[in-house]
Amino acid sequence: MSQAPIFQRIKDYIIAQIESGAWAEGTLIPTEMALTKTFSTSRMTVNRALRELTAELVLVRRQGAGTYVAPQKVQSTLVEIKNIADEIAARGHRHHAQLHALERIPACEMLAQQFKLKVGQHLFHSIMVHFENAVPIQVEERWVNPSIAPDYMTQDFNHVTPNEYLMNVAPLQGMDYRLEAVLPTQNIASMLHIEPSQPCLVLHRTTRSANQIATCVTMWHAGNRYQFVGGKEQSAQSS
Amino acid sequence: MSQAPIFQRIKDYIIAQIESGAWAEGTLIPTEMALTKTFSTSRMTVNRALRELTAELVLVRRQGAGTYVAPQKVQSTLVEIKNIADEIAARGHRHHAQLHALERIPACEMLAQQFKLKVGQHLFHSIMVHFENAVPIQVEERWVNPSIAPDYMTQDFNHVTPNEYLMNVAPLQGMDYRLEAVLPTQNIASMLHIEPSQPCLVLHRTTRSANQIATCVTMWHAGNRYQFVGGKEQSAQSS
DNA sequence: TAGTGGTCTAGACCACAGC
DNA sequence: CTGTGGTCTAGACCACTAT
Structure with missing residues (x-):
């Protein structure tokens, strides 16, 4: 899928690392600068990928420290009750x-x-x-x-x-x-x-x-x- | 709150317009370029604000057409059932x-x-x-x-x-x-x-x-x- | 102090919609 | 065709953390 946007390919890559078990929860993942070089892209693009994964509770970021794999979500069933x-x-x-x-x-x-x-x-x-x-x-x-x-x-x-x-x-x-x-x-x-x-x-x-x-x-x-x-x-x- | 980031101020502004009723659902809201001028900022910053509000289901964007206030959410109760x-x-x-x-x-x-x-x-x-x-x-x-x-x-x-x-x-x-x-x-x-x-x-x-x-x-x-x-x-x- | 993430700029090229 | 949003670049300054 070389036609997918770069930020999406970065997200897919990170999710694959987590799902394969290579990056366990709490793992410190590569910095924005490192991913910039890995994907031959700009920092803004890497930043968008990481920011979105953070909003999706896949990653946790700490300014000055680094980006970590988020602690595992608790298993829960969401029941939606409509009008x-x-x-x-x-x-x-x-x-x-x-x-x-x-x-x-x-x-x-x-x-x-x-x-x-x-x-x-x-x-x-x-x-x-x-x-x-x-x-x-x-x-x-x-x-x-x-x-x-x-x-x-x-x-x-x-x-x-x-x-x-x-x-x-x-x-x-x-x-x-x-x-x-x-x-x-x-x-x-x-x-x-x-x-x-x-x-x-x-x-x-x-x-x-x-x-x-x-x-x-x-x-x-x-x-x-x-x-x-x-x-x-x-x-x-x-x- | 002049210390809030610009993208957040733009989001707050748009939400305020919607909640006040000034922008009803389906309303075509200002373009990225227009907001760029209103907030004296760059297009990337406006884009981030609009993209996040779209992810939050507040707005709907159509390439080539424009950005609209999303149709009203159905009233629903989400019941979370945990382990x-x-x-x-x-x-x-x-x-x-x-x-x-x-x-x-x-x-x-x-x-x-x-x-x-x-x-x-x-x-x-x-x-x-x-x-x-x-x-x-x-x-x-x-x-x-x-x-x-x-x-x-x-x-x-x-x-x-x-x-x-x-x-x-x-x-x-x-x-x-x-x-x-x-x-x-x-x-x-x-x-x-x-x-x-x-x-x-x-x-x-x-x-x-x-x-x-x-x-x-x-x-x-x-x-x-x-x-x-x-x-x-x-x-x-x-x- | 060096490295990290948080935010921002001023451009750019592209796909798509409406006229 | 013009204008819209979608994406991207190559820099920048700042706040924060760890050493």
Whole structure:
């Protein structure tokens, strides 16, 4: 592949050294100047290759010291959980939602703590059921911080999901989540049209915006008709 | 912040334009030459800023055409599932494992299909239970392709988890996974010391190495004592 | 003090898109 | 054809690390 850009050939070479085991993790690799001579190129080109591999967590660089092979990544599986409406649309199926509750409620102690507000301050609360081709697959119970989305109560959630609406009005700053398997309450079971003995896959997610807690959401999925699926390619090189 | 590098100031400027709404998604942004003049810098510096923002999926570039604000990211939650032993160690707890089975078996039709092998070809099969402070939290049932890890049967899995061992001998190429909530079998329930009516969080994962299916694994977690948790910071800028 | 990486310049040639 | 981005050069100055 003599037609590949030089910076890419340098990256490929370094990755090959690491994958062959020749350069173990922590190994001090050749300096920019040395690679400049090996590849008969300029320092800027070598620098780009090394900088990109550093961004990809393949290398670690220390100014004044040198460039090292990064410590081994921990083995982990990244599960990507997408917006329910998009996901259904991507499968070529029809999505619709049913609003079961939309209200303004005072925060109980637990909610107040979650939102870092005082007990009794008001929150918006909504319960929706999402359908895929008329089959209920998700119950979404959500609490919203009014100072982040003051117009939450006046939205038409048949056309825009709470998710989409909040993404637009409140730029996402960060999130925490928790994923568990539990038995549904009587209420949840009836909304999902399942038996109370049927396990549910439950995702709790809290999102932050403007340095506040924007929204807490609990998503219940019937275990027998919903799974989180996905895949991932492991490629050290990109560009 | 006049001490920040120029390329970073350019990145910050572009991100600010996007976040303020001045540049909506799909907007054609100024050319490299234009930014060169705006920031009184060289084209290489502007190029670096734009190239990095492209790698970060903030921008999209089309040679000959121009640079555009990338289409909005889909809202998604990334759940990271780590190696069980590391996770327990990170909590400061003690991990140990119990080997329930380790054998060489001929592939049934279903396994043969999964591994893209012929029915009757042999696979390694293992069942382990992982304990956190003497409490069973995961049952790991695994099938391994012998051509990827011929020495699988002779490992001491009390000291190195199957996960770790396979990561070392078979560089990860990619994976597919499926996450579901189900009721345990009688067997699984007894290994996890739970009631058969207690839901389990089950992760199925298939990994590829050397263009083959390396291993299929099913991990059962007691729903009442195990959850996948995590968080994520949303930051468009990096370097 | 010598060597490393971090950043930057002012040019250059090329492939590709749109007119 | 002109203008865009993609890549590259051969220097440069600086901050930092190790000896």
